[in-house]
Amino acid sequence: MKLLYTSVNPMLVGNVRNLVENAGIEVRMKNEYAQGGIGDLSPLDAWPELWVVDDADYDRAMQIIDSITADEDATPWVCERCGEQNDASFDYCWNCQGERA
Numbered sequence: 001m002k003l004l005y006t007s008v009n010p011m012l013v014g015n016v017r018n019l020v021e022n023a024g025i026e027v028r029m030k031n032e033y034a035q036g037g038i039g040d041l042s043p044l045d046a047w048p049e050l051w052v053v054d055d056a057d058y059d060r061a062m063q064i065i066d067s068i069t070a071d072e073d074a075t076p077w078v079c080e081r082c083g084e085q086n087d088a089s090f091d092y093c094w095n096c097q098g099e100r101a
Contacts, residue, residue: 001028002058005050005065013048019068020061026053027061077101 004027005016013029020027030049052058074088081098091100 001051001053002055003049004052004058004061006047008047010048013050016065016068017050020050020052020064023060023064025057025061025064027051028053 005013007013017027028051030051031046032048052061076085076088077100078085079093079096079098080101082093082096084093084095086093
């Protein structure tokens with residue numbers, strides 16, 4: 001087993017888990033409920049972790065993870081309708097709900 005992904009946010013780890021499992025890759029979660037132990041455990045030791053079961057699937061799983069995190073550096077866009085700046089992940093303007101051009 002190899003560690004694929006970890007984050008302080010269990011929702012992000014769960015999302016990555018869903019995407020990797022939908023690709024037919026078997027994974028296991030560790031520390032899923034460990035955040036309640038912070039204080040007795042160091043915070044980093046309590047982060048949820050996603051592990052790939054078969055080491056042969058590691059590279060393919062990492063490609064999936066890389067593809068979803070590749071857009072983090074995308075540039076924001078400006079709404080043509082109201083001129084508001086929007087995050088690159090938005091398809092509609094947060095201010096006026098105008099569609100991205």
